[in-house]
Amino acid sequence: MRITCLHTADSNIAVFDHTARELGLTQHQFLHVSRPDLLAAAEKAGGLTEDIRQQTADVLLALSENADRVLLTCSTLGSAATLASETATVPVLRVDQALAQQAMKTAGNVVVLCAVETTLEPTQQLFTQVEKHPQAQFEIRLVTGAWEKFKQGDLAGYLQAIAAAADAQYLKGAVCVVLAQASMTGAAQLTQTGKPLTSPECGLRAALA
Known part of the structure; x- marks a missing residue:
């Protein structure tokens, strides 16, 4: 299974790779994309705006075209996964x-x-x-x-x-x-x-x- 993770902190890539190994999931293919700018924008705006939510959902939708599952790992942007899942052809999940x-x-x-x-x-x-x-x-x-x-x-x-x-x-x-x-x-x-x-x-x- 191809699982693509969208992170907003580069350090989370190692966290998820380590957890996947701990759970014995090495037979699955993990791809990591990091977009710290999305969280930085939400912090600057004082929270998740509709614009940032849509922007994040668009990124998730693009990633879903070459994946069996897409995981959004940022809790601040979580509802963007719900938005993306309305039109994605594969499951788009918020990790929390x-x-x-x-x-x-x-x-x-x-x-x-x-x-x-x-x-x-x-x-x-x-x-x-x-x-x-x-x-x-x-x-x-x-x-x-x-x-x-x-x-x-x-x-x-x-x-x-x-x-x-x-x-x-x-x-x-x-x-x-x-x-x-x-x-x-x-x-x-x-x-x-x-x-x-x-x-x-x-x-x-x-x-x-």
């Missing part, structure tokens, strides 16, 4: 859809961590829309200062800040901690009190299901 679905099957308090402010609203909408366990409740939290570390190239500091935030939520009683952005994935290996859910693992499993 499966993440939200799995998280909300949990009874109890689910805490969703975001690193960049532009992801807060799209993530809130996504988690509100998915089917929930009757006893599931969720809250979205921003890991303050983490994104600055990421943009400065301090990936180790970025992941450590997220891991510390996840541990703090587990200690407060969260039954499930979710890392909303693919770039946060490495923090799941650094936590001490629980293993957060990550979008590459959930998203790749769903793409192949």
Whole structure:
């Protein structure tokens, strides 16, 4: 199967390749396209505008012409995948859809961590829309200062800040901690009190299901 991933951070290419190997998906062909300009535009605009959504959907549609599955790995731009899927001839998926679905099957308090402010609203909408366990409740939290570390190239500091935030939520009683952005994935290996859910693992499993 040919799976094309659209990223908005170059570092996510290695994250998805590593996750694919961990899941034993080496028989599939992965192609990666990175468009950091799309996320930068959303950050500059203060969120996802209709214009950026359409622009992202057009990119996804173009990629779908030579793929069996297209995965949008950016949580800020997530709804562009929904828009593209209306006319694409192959599945166009947002990688955090499966993440939200799995998280909300949990009874109890689910805490969703975001690193960049532009992801807060799209993530809130996504988690509100998915089917929930009757006893599931969720809250979205921003890991303050983490994104600055990421943009400065301090990936180790970025992941450590997220891991510390996840541990703090587990200690407060969260039954499930979710890392909303693919770039946060490495923090799941650094936590001490629980293993957060990550979008590459959930998203790749769903793409192949």
